[in-house]
Amino acid sequence: MADIALPMPGLKTADGVPLKAALARANRGAQLRAFLLVAPLFAFILLTFAAPIGQLLYRSVANSGFTTHVDFGTGVRTPIMVNVRDWFAANPAGTEPDEAAFAALVADLRHGGEIRALGNVGTRINYDVSGARSLFTSAGRRAEDLAPPFRDALLGLDADWARPDLWTAMREAAAAHTPNFYIAALDRKVDVDGSVTRVAPEQRIYVPLFWRTMLISAVIAGLCVLLGFPIAHLLATLPLRYSNLLMILVLLPFWTSLLVRTTSWMVLLQSQGVVNNALVASGIVADDNRIEMMYNQTGTIIAMTHILLPFMILPLYSVMRTIKPTYVRAARSLGASSWTAFRRVYLPQTVPGVGAGVLLVFILAVGYYITPALVGGASGQLFSNMIAFHMQKSLNWSLAAALAAMLLGAILLLYWLYDRLIGIDNMKLG
Amino acid sequence: MKMRLLATSALASMTLATTATAQDKEVVVMGWGGAYTISQVEGYHKPFAETSGIRVVSVDSDNPATPIKAQVEAGNVTVDVASVEYADAIRLCDEGLLEKIDASILTPAPDGTPAAEDFIEGAVTDCLVATDVWASIVAYDTTKYADNPPTTIADFFDLEAFPGKRGMRRGAKINLEIALMADGVPAAEVYDVLETDEGVERAFAKLDTIKSDVVWWEAGAQPPQLLADGEVAMTTAYNGRIFFAAVNDGSPFGIVWDGQVYELEGWVIPKGAPNLEEALAFIAYSTGTEASSAAAQWISYGPPRRSSESIPKTFQGKGEIDMAEHLPTSEANMSNALLSSYDFWVDRDSELNERFAAWIAAN
Numbered sequence: 001m002a003d004i005a006l007p008m009p010g011l012k013t014a015d016g017v018p019l020k021a022a023l024a025r026a027n028r029g030a031q032l033r034a035f036l037l038v039a040p041l042f043a044f045i046l047l048t049f050a051a052p053i054g055q056l057l058y059r060s061v062a063n064s065g066f067t068t069h070v071d072f073g074t075g076v077r078t079p080i081m082v083n084v085r086d087w088f089a090a091n092p093a094g095t096e097p098d099e100a101a102f103a104a105l106v107a108d109l110r111h112g113g114e115i116r117a118l119g120n121v122g123t124r125i126n127y128d129v130s131g132a133r134s135l136f137t138s139a140g141r142r143a144e145d146l147a148p149p150f151r152d153a154l155l156g157l158d159a160d161w162a163r164p165d166l167w168t169a170m171r172e173a174a175a176a177h178t179p180n181f182y183i184a185a186l187d188r189k190v191d192v193d194g195s196v197t198r199v200a201p202e203q204r205i206y207v208p209l210f211w212r213t214m215l216i217s218a219v220i221a222g223l224c225v226l227l228g229f230p231i232a233h234l235l236a237t238l239p240l241r242y243s244n245l246l247m248i249l250v251l252l253p254f255w256t257s258l259l260v261r262t263t264s265w266m267v268l269l270q271s272q273g274v275v276n277n278a279l280v281a282s283g284i285v286a287d288d289n290r291i292e293m294m295y296n297q298t299g300t301i302i303a304m305t306h307i308l309l310p311f312m313i314l315p316l317y318s319v320m321r322t323i324k325p326t327y328v329r330a331a332r333s334l335g336a337s338s339w340t341a342f343r344r345v346y347l348p349q350t351v352p353g354v355g356a357g358v359l360l361v362f363i364l365a366v367g368y369y370i371t372p373a374l375v376g377g378a379s380g381q382l383f384s385n386m387i388a389f390h391m392q393k394s395l396n397w398s399l400a401a402a403l404a405a406m407l408l409g410a411i412l413l414l415y416w417l418y419d420r421l422i423g424i425d426n427m428k429l430g
Numbered sequence: 431m432k433m434r435l436l437a438t439s440a441l442a443s444m445t446l447a448t449t450a451t452a453q454d455k456e457v458v459v460m461g462w463g464g465a466y467t468i469s470q471v472e473g474y475h476k477p478f479a480e481t482s483g484i485r486v487v488s489v490d491s492d493n494p495a496t497p498i499k500a501q502v503e504a505g506n507v508t509v510d511v512a513s514v515e516y517a518d519a520i521r522l523c524d525e526g527l528l529e530k531i532d533a534s535i536l537t538p539a540p541d542g543t544p545a546a547e548d549f550i551e552g553a554v555t556d557c558l559v560a561t562d563v564w565a566s567i568v569a570y571d572t573t574k575y576a577d578n579p580p581t582t583i584a585d586f587f588d589l590e591a592f593p594g595k596r597g598m599r600r601g602a603k604i605n606l607e608i609a610l611m612a613d614g615v616p617a618a619e620v621y622d623v624l625e626t627d628e629g630v631e632r633a634f635a636k637l638d639t640i641k642s643d644v645v646w647w648e649a650g651a652q653p654p655q656l657l658a659d660g661e662v663a664m665t666t667a668y669n670g671r672i673f674f675a676a677v678n679d680g681s682p683f684g685i686v687w688d689g690q691v692y693e694l695e696g697w698v699i700p701k702g703a704p705n706l707e708e709a710l711a712f713i714a715y716s717t718g719t720e721a722s723s724a725a726a727q728w729i730s731y732g733p734p735r736r737s738s739e740s741i742p743k744t745f746q747g748k749g750e751i752d753m754a755e756h757l758p759t760s761e762a763n764m765s766n767a768l769l770s771s772y773d774f775w776v777d778r779d780s781e782l783n784e785r786f787a788a789w790i791a792a793n
Contacts, residue, residue: 203784203785203788270661272659
């Protein structure tokens with residue numbers, strides 16, 4: 001319901017109500033009806049999409065491994081490491097742990113050992129300080145036998161208890177809500193003096209991988225435009241009978257399982273695969289010098305371009321169908337060459353479709369992980385593979401959530417930029 | 431039209447009726463898939479279902495430790511028994527995600543030896559009962575190296591004498607150990623060396639020498655596939671999968687036992703499993719001498735019970751191929767073997783895997 005601009009502000013309806021207010025009231029009814037129609041879908045999306053994903057992303061700032069113990073059998077939640085946390089609250093960062101700190105730690109280790117919470121505590125600290133896990137679990141087993149002075153007793157068990165980075169990690173973990181996972185996701189860590197520094201060069205993965213993902217996705221989007229534009233143009237300009245047939249050829253792979261398509265690329269592109277065998281048989285390539293197109297970046301780009309091509313072709317096709325051929329004919333009749341007519345008359349009219357296709361392909365490519373996992377090898381890994389690694393192998397869900405939130409943030413930023421530069425209203429899906 | 435409607439609704443209600451009556455007891459068992467699951471189905475699931483009448487549902491995963499952690503934390507457990515690696519079992523048990531298994535349910539050996547003495551060292555812990563000893567070995571294509579087959583772990587890293595691509599499991603575990611062993615560290619000292627920073631550097635430096643020729647695999651079924659495709663000439667693999675491919679499919683695969691890294695794996699019960707009684711009964715049956723020997727006839731993973739050594743095992747019971755020489759634990763294969771240290775990996779897993787991921791991604 002567009003707002004109708006009223007030329008005379010003092011206008012009133014027959015029963016004396018200002019026209020503007022009466023119009024607003026009438027509109028409200030229509031808006032309410034419209035909202036009620038959408039409400040079930042909205043609730044569905046909220047329940048099945050926003051709430052679970054929101055919960056997972058919440059894990060990126062909240063990890064209660066050091067603060068709460070959950071008994072999975074009964075569901076009871078117990079606060080743990082309370083004394084150490086109190087000591088941290090009472091003493092600012094950088095304070096050397098004294099006898100009181102160690103006494104608090106031993107008390108907490110005893111409590112944690114009883115309720116079997118130290119495994120989780122150790123795992124949480126192990127994210128930052130390697131080796132912490134067995135430190136906590138073994139200390140928990142022997143905490144009962146420790147006698148004051150606790151500092152010497154604990155250091156007698158294991159000298160690692162005096163490490164300043166261990167105490168820094170514990171202080172950071174003491175707050176259930178922490179930005180530390182985002183810090184780790186940006187290849188940084190919190191130093192003993194509280195400053196944020198970059199990790200050692202051989203530990204930096206996420207930022208370089210992020211840029212690599214953006215670059216590869218841009219390349220894939222570009223390739224899809226180059227390959228999809230002529231196909232869409234052909235489909236749009238052929239008579240309906242032929243274009244329908246060709247459209248089936250575009251849609252059929254689209255409806256085929258993703259895994260089937262990916263593994264068939266493996267068969268085609270691997271060293272002993274169809275393409276290489278054909279090249280060797282025709283003598284273009286020597287047998288021991290076969291082209292490596294699989295298990296590297298090339299494989300990722302080729303397979304993903306093929307898989308994402310329909311997402312480019314379909315919006316382009318829809319837009320091109322609406323472009324009247326008379327404009328190009330008019331340009332030609334006015335003396336423009338083919339190329340000029342294409343460049344200055346046809347191309348600008350397809351921009352909404354190209355924009356839609358590029359945005360779609362780029363966003364899908366950035367989030368893809370199955371195809372890079374299967375055909376990417378080492379150099380074709382994308383950012384989502386790291387997220388999958390932390391979800392499935394290292395089971396560090398907080399870090400996985402932080403990485404996912406980073407990706408989401410980057411995409412939203414790009415979307416906003418696209419809106420400012422080109423305008424979302426200029427995008428047409430058909 | 432009316433007759434068609436009547437007929438289809440009659441058919442539909444018939445199928446509903448038949449499914450409604452199938453309410454037997456069941457136990458859901460999660461395995462690793464492929465040839466390993468086949469061995470479990472033949473060795474455990476089928477005989478157990480016959481003798482006890484409890485239906486066994488088999489599900490697969492690339493690494494069952496992950497889905498059961500997810501299920502327990504989400505409070506929605508659908509798996510009763512899962513097969514996990516030793517280090518994962520210790521870790522999950524410490525985190526309170528597994529049910530404790532009372533060792534008294536385990537069956538004694540046929541000659542009466544109590545279970546506690548019959549199982550090998552470390553096979554029974556609070557939450558885990560071991561099912562087999564498996565090993566990560568180097569498998570190679572015999573057609574590529576017909577006259578000069580590789581015999582030691584150092585040959586895996588020798589690209590000149592043994593040209594061809596290599597396959598390795600994506601992850602730090604096992605790869606760092608074999609890198610050090612290939613670099614000359616004796617098996618007994620591998621973890622001492624790996625504890626130090628220089629040791630880790632040394633392992634990564636050795637891996638660097640072959641990095642550009644490596645194809646990384648994640649699922650256990652991939653190495654035999656990569657070898658068969660000709661994509662790699664040598665690859666690390668789970669020994670049972672290679673044996674199964676060589677014997678069942680007749681593939682030309684050879685195994686280098688030097689430098690094998692062996693480990694226990696076994697059954698665990700996720701906390702909150704829906705069929706706890708049936709799960710315990712299944713574990714008691716499948717870890718018995720008879721059942722574990724039966725499973726060892728289908729895949730070359732060694733049973734963790736001393737009493738099973740005396741039971742002759744041939745492949746699929748056909749009497750043609752003796753399994754004894756294909757097991758990781760047989761004398762001939764143990765000359766330079768390394769027992770994977772769960773103590774080490776439970777601590778250093780996160781850090782080394784992150785370092786490994788950075789190393790792989792760096793190009």
